[in-house]
Amino acid sequence: MNDSERENVAIEEKWESLTLANNFIFYKVMRNNPDVCQHLIEMLLGIKIERMKVTGEETIAMDYDSHGIRLDVYVKSPERIFDVEMQVANTRDLPERARYYQGVMDLDNLKTGQKYKELKSSHVIFICMEDIFRNGLPVCTFENVCTEDGKTRLNDRAYKHFFIARTCARMLEDGEARDFFRFLTSSKSGNAYTGRLKSLVENARHNIQWRMQYMTWERQRAYDLEEGYEKGVRETAIANARNLLHMNLLTPEQISQACSLPLEEVLALKKEMKS
16 A cells, blocks of 8 residues: 555545534535524524525635635624634634634625625634633633723624633533533534534535545645645755854855755855855
8 A cells, every 4th residue: 555545544534533523524514504503603602693694605815915714604694794613723823813804704794885884793703622711711702892991892893702612511501502512522412403413414424525525625734734844844944054154164065964955055045145
């Protein structure tokens, strides 16, 4: 069995064990079952949505030189907009991502000629498998509040909600919401809603088209990670070579060997630094 075949087997085995806590499965289940998605949002935020639409856009592209975003579950209702994201790992940038997502969602919804007052209430919902704030709270909701008195709200109707799955599974008072997070962390169904979710996850794993999409996605992600690693190694080698050239203690030949860079490249760096 060659490396490519071993990789395929590993991805196949991973696919068979995926749960709703996986980004890809969560995305497919929620986007293809709007009523399930609506119930989740209503349950998490304690609101009632009369009418909503899970949008067809997967990516919101900005200007050519701006950073576009891909939203997992992007939902619009007459008065509110929602983005629901499953966060399996703590990428250390979730607060900044929430801020950026919210701004882009507003730009997507405020059309030319509309007044700022016509902006819809905006909710970014991150379901986190790790306690990213390490404060022991099951839910952390953020809105803009005056720093000076700690109570005057800006009332810009922009909210960021972080649900810490494992803490929610233990501490939430709402039984249905607590059962949802228990299902998320253990795949054990405790009510009708999680029973349906369990069935939808099983159906998703039997969907041949989604299976192929997942395998392609996993291969691309592995390639991007490897490419990013190699890029990082190369950038470090170049930085080290520059430092050694600046110190002027080693010959270009020695620097080439020490940094694993071609001699021609070290000589080009030396020429560039002199100029």
